[in-house]
Amino acid sequence: MGSSCFAFFGILLLCTCSASPPNFVLLFADDLGFGDLGCYGHPSSLTPNLDRLAAEGLRFTDFYSTCPVCSPSRASLLTGRYQTRSGIYPGVLYPGSIGGLPLNETTIAEVLRPLGYATAVIGKWHLGLGHNGMFLPTKQGFDHFLGIPYSHDMGPCKNLTCFPPDIKCYGLCDISNVVVPLMENEVIKQQPVNFLDLERSYSDFAANFITTSVEKKQPFFLYYPSHHTHYPQYAGIGAAGQSLRGPFGDSLLEFDNTVGHLMATLERTGVINNTLVFFTSDNGPELMRMSRGGNAGPLKCGKGTTYEGGMREPAIAYWPGIIKPGVTHEMASTLDILPTLARLAGAELPQVMLDGVDMTDILVKQGKSKREAMIFYPVDPSEKYGLFAVRLGKYKAHFYTQGAFHSSTTPDKDCPETAVFKAHDPPLIFDLEADPCEHYALPVDTPDIQSVLQQVKTVKEQFESSMVFGESQVAKGTDPNLEPCCNPECSPKPSCCQC
Known part of the structure; x- marks a missing residue:
């Protein structure tokens, strides 16, 4: 068959x-x-x-x-x-x-x-x-x-x-x-x-x-x-x-x-x-x-x-x-x-x-x-810091957090670019079933959460050991000559690229 x-x-x-x-x-x-x-x-x-x-x-x-x-x-x-x-x-x-x-x-x-x-x-x-x-x-x-x-x-x-x-x-x-x-x-x-x-x-x-x-x-x-x-x-x-x-x-x-x-x-x-x-x-x-x-x-x-x-x-x-x-x-x-x-x-x-x-x-x-599990990488991932967060079952652990200009204007102080890069040790951990809004970090000093954190860290280590970063394609930069133009010989660019 x-x-x-x-x-x-x-x-x-x-x-x-x-x-x-x-x-x-x-x-x-x-x-x-x-x-x-x-x-x-x-x-x-x-x-x-x-x-x-x-x-x-x-x-x-x-x-x-x-x-x-x-x-x-x-x-x-x-x-x-x-x-x-x-x-x-x-x-x-x-x-x-x-x-x-x-x-x-x-x-x-x-x-x-x-x-x-x-x-x-x-x-x-x-x-x-x-x-x-x-x-x-x-x-x-x-x-x-x-x-x-x-x-x-x-x-x-x-x-x-x-x-x-x-x-x-x-x-x-x-x-x-x-x-x-x-x-x-x-x-x-x-x-x-x-x-x-x-x-x-x-x-x-x-x-x-x-x-x-x-x-x-x-x-x-x-x-x-x-x-x-x-x-x-x-x-x-x-x-x-x-x-x-x-x-x-x-x-x-x-x-x-x-x-x-x-x-x-x-x-x-x-x-x-x-x-x-x-x-x-x-x-x-x-x-x-x-x-x-x-x-x-x-x-x-x-x-x-x-x-x-x-x-x-x-x-x-x-x-x-x-x-x-x-x-x-x-x-x-x-x-x-x-x-x-x-x-x-x-x-x-x-x-x-x-x-x-x-x-x-x-x-x-x-x-x-x-x-x-689900792995969360930032917009600008690096081998130095690795992943930012891991979701395992209903729990999500943030090892690093950072805001973004794309998420500006909201009243939440954690969202805009003014919320600078921050490392969390121990990580912030949330129960996404009880708190999908990620408002209330769980206390990390209880036996149950300690067990969860250990499982999360194991997943993190195993995943990152398998990750081989490919050569950054974005870091290769830009060349204005590669911008698509239906009239490539025209001048002045870019305003003349119309058809």
């Missing part, structure tokens, strides 16, 4: 060797907080399609990204490995970055392609562009790419229209960079990007990809890393002014509308019952933007920090007939998506150190997680 058949018969007990492999749609929001969706309790967010997925699927309460900023969390999602192994640290990649996700790293797309999967990504890549586009998705296992190669605020945005009819984007963004390009595969399609039409372009591209794959009877993997709800927010005619939450709510609604369009396409093409749809976010909300920055719900701090608000994310798994509606409190992570999809597809795992575990039992049986 082949590995693909074994995956279906042994795991799902659904079908025989003649069954079609499952399709996968991976939805990845940007800077969306734990408390931003209607189904996670926000009183004024309008997210009917994501709420439907949560009502009819499995909603996670204890799901984590691996980093509180963009590029590292995306590297971990696609490789099943902490960003420290792949070298996507410290911080994020920029338009002219020399480095990118190393080509010897294996992405989910590269795991699935040998089994005949069609693969596509729409939206925000943010894992490097490099010389001659060497780090673009088409060099990392994806057949198709329509999107922006980095974050959409990495260019001058003040004079761009973000909301109809002619409301300019809020803020200055990165004025010295070229205007933001829209790329199709490895070619610049539009520069600067038209924000008002961008989501429709993504939605149509994705629907066509799904339809074509179904017509070819080819299983598919669609990765949709949205720009929503990262600052500056934008929304086209279908969403602008339609929510109760202002620009942030409108951008979130537009993302939700695209999710609805994709779900309708899956239903129309008849593959909804053979498709796993998984949704989560890359990191917590950018609280410094106040009402335009998202909401972490009851969790402490947000983007840029290793507190819960920076790395615990909303997550939903949906697969009619396979995943029963419900809520799971089991611990899981973006790291676990690669090994899970590999098992469901019957694909071989990369022959490298993986940090993810298969969460099929959680999805199919609402069973226990194989994940025993």
Whole structure:
């Protein structure tokens, strides 16, 4: 019996060797907080399609990204490995970055392609562009790419229209960079990007990809890393002014509308019952933007920090007939998506150190997680200090804490950048079931907590002994000549890069 058949018969007990492999749609929001969706309790967010997925699927309460900023969390999602192994640290990649996700790293797309999967990504890549586009998705296992190669605020945005009819984007963004390009595969399609039409372009591209794959009877993997709800927010005619939450709510609604369009396409093409749809976010909300920055719900701090608000994310798994509606409190992570999809597809795992575990039992049986611990690295990890925090079971121990400018403006003094680096010996320890807000550190002088701390320290030592830091790709620096320009010979740059 082949590995693909074994995956279906042994795991799902659904079908025989003649069954079609499952399709996968991976939805990845940007800077969306734990408390931003209607189904996670926000009183004024309008997210009917994501709420439907949560009502009819499995909603996670204890799901984590691996980093509180963009590029590292995306590297971990696609490789099943902490960003420290792949070298996507410290911080994020920029338009002219020399480095990118190393080509010897294996992405989910590269795991699935040998089994005949069609693969596509729409939206925000943010894992490097490099010389001659060497780090673009088409060099990392994806057949198709329509999107922006980095974050959409990495260019001058003040004079761009973000909301109809002619409301300019809020803020200055990165004025010295070229205007933001829209790329199709490895070619610049539009520069600067038209924000008002961008989501429709993504939605149509994705629907066509799904339809074509179904017509070819080819299983598919669609990765949709949205720009929503990262600052500056934008929304086209279908969403602008339609929510109760202002620009942030409108951008979130537009993302939700695209999710609805994709779900309708899956239903129309008849593959909804053979498709796993998984949704989560890359990191917590950018609280410094106040009402335009998202909401972490009851969790402490947000983007840029290793507190819960920076790395615990909303997550939903949906697969009619396979995943029963419900809520799971089991611990899981973006790291676990690669090994899970590999098992469901019957694909071989990369022959490298993986940090993810298969969460099929959680999805199919609402069973226990194989994940025993979650590791928390800061934005700027180093071998000198190692990890900042460890979650083991319901307990989380902070060995180091530090605020971040991304989490400024909040009344909590531990969140902003003025909360300087601080070592804790003994570590601060919290019971995340009783106190998910991390307000009340437990006394460390009781026998029970002493036992927990010893277990945590053992996990920390074992993990750090296995960690080999990859060469930092961010530290390779930037080269203005690598910034994408549709008119590369023009002058003066960067303002002349328009088409």
